[in-house]
Amino acid sequence: DQQVKQNSPSLSVQEGRISILNCDYTNSMFDYFLWYKKYPAEGPTFLISISSIKDKNEDGRFTVFLNKSAKHLSLHIVPSQPGDSAVYFCAASLFGNEKLTFGTGTRLTIIP
Amino acid sequence: DAGITQSPRYKITETGRQVTLMCHQTWSHSYMFWYRQDLGHGLRLIYYSAAADITDKGEVPDGYVVSRSKTENFPLTLESATRSQTSVYFCASSESPGSPLHFGNGTRLTVT
Numbered sequence: 001d002q003q004v005k006q007n008s009p010s011l012s013v014q015e016g017r018i019s020i021l022n023c024d025y026t027n028s029m030f031d032y033f034l035w036y037k038k039y040p041a042e043g044p045t046f047l048i049s050i051s052s053i054k055d056k057n058e059d060g061r062f063t064v065f066l067n068k069s070a071k072h073l074s075l076h077i078v079p080s081q082p083g084d085s086a087v088y089f090c091a092a093s094l095f096g097n098e099k100l101t102f103g104t105g106t107r108l109t110i111i112p
Numbered sequence: 113d114a115g116i117t118q119s120p121r122y123k124i125t126e127t128g129r130q131v132t133l134m135c136h137q138t139w140s141h142s143y144m145f146w147y148r149q150d151l152g153h154g155l156r157l158i159y160y161s162a163a164a165d166i167t168d169k170g171e172v173p174d175g176y177v178v179s180r181s182k183t184e185n186f187p188l189t190l191e192s193a194t195r196s197q198t199s200v201y202f203c204a205s206s207e208s209p210g211s212p213l214h215f216g217n218g219t220r221l222t223v224t
Contacts, residue, residue: 006154032210043116043202043215044155089154098143098162098209099170102155 003027004092006103014111019077021106023090026071030092034100035064035075038087047088048075051095077108085110115139118203118216125193126224133188133219135203143206144186145213146170146178148199155202161186193223 005024013019023033031052036044050057050064050073057064063076077084087107091100116137125131137144146158147170157170159178167178175197177189186205190197200220204213 004154034212036213041217043204043217044213045215046212049212091155093210096210098145098160098206099157100213101157101171102147104152104154 002104003030004090004101004103006088006090006106008106009104010107010109012109012111013080015082016079019075019080019084019108019110021075021077021088021090021108023073023075023103024071025073025092027092027101028071029094030101032093032095032097033064033066033073034091034093035062036089036091036102038089038105044089080108080110082110082112084108116203116205116214116216118201118219120219121217122220122222124222124224127193127195129193131190131193131221133190133201133203133221135186135188135216137184137186137203137205137214139205139207139214140183141205141207141214142183143209144180145204145206146176146186146188147202147204148172149202149218150199158188158201190221193221195223197221198223 034049035047038044087105090103119134145160147155161167161180203216
């Protein structure tokens with residue numbers, strides 16, 4: 001049973017536009033969420049996180065939004081750049097717990 | 113250089129063979145993890161360790177064995193490899209519960 005779901009396996013966005021990646025979760029106990037970015041032949045790297053006491057967290061071009069009632073989070077990238085082309089994983093955990101549950105990933109392609 | 117390294121990067125083995133994947137980190141992080149990445153499943157936790165000599169099962173531990181005699185090393189052993197264990201394996205470490213994971217670059221294992 002997939003507790004963290006990324007329903008879009010792939011997404012293509014024009015350079016300069018906004019990229020929106022979505023993630024849904026089923027376990028209402030999750031209260032800490034992270035996004036990781038992965039390039040081919042490399043390990044995932046941490047991008048941004050949010051705890052359930054917030055509904056938004058920003059870091060430069062990256063913003064994560066959390067809707068607890070809908071059990072949904074999204075990652076916005078504005079403006080999108082070619083270097084943003086990668087696979088993006090969302091992940092969830094209980095705050096302070098070392099174990100992360102990952103989604104299946106979304107492959108983002110930025111079209112120059 | 114500080115970081116987390118996995119070896120080998122690529123491995124081909126036969127069904128029934130024992131194979132060990134190595135993971136070494138130089139940060140002295142307490143927590144270490146093994147994940148496998150498969151299409152349609154994202155990253156799934158195999159085993160993790162909170163400290164030397166403390167290990168625990170993740171989501172998909174069957175067929176795998178881990179040990180952690182030293183803080184910096186966390187080898188993963190497939191005792192009798194099966195084709196279903198063909199995957200990309202990622203080792204990760206973190207400083208404390210809830211802090212972001214730092215991943216190695218992965219080992220691509222093929223079981224024939």
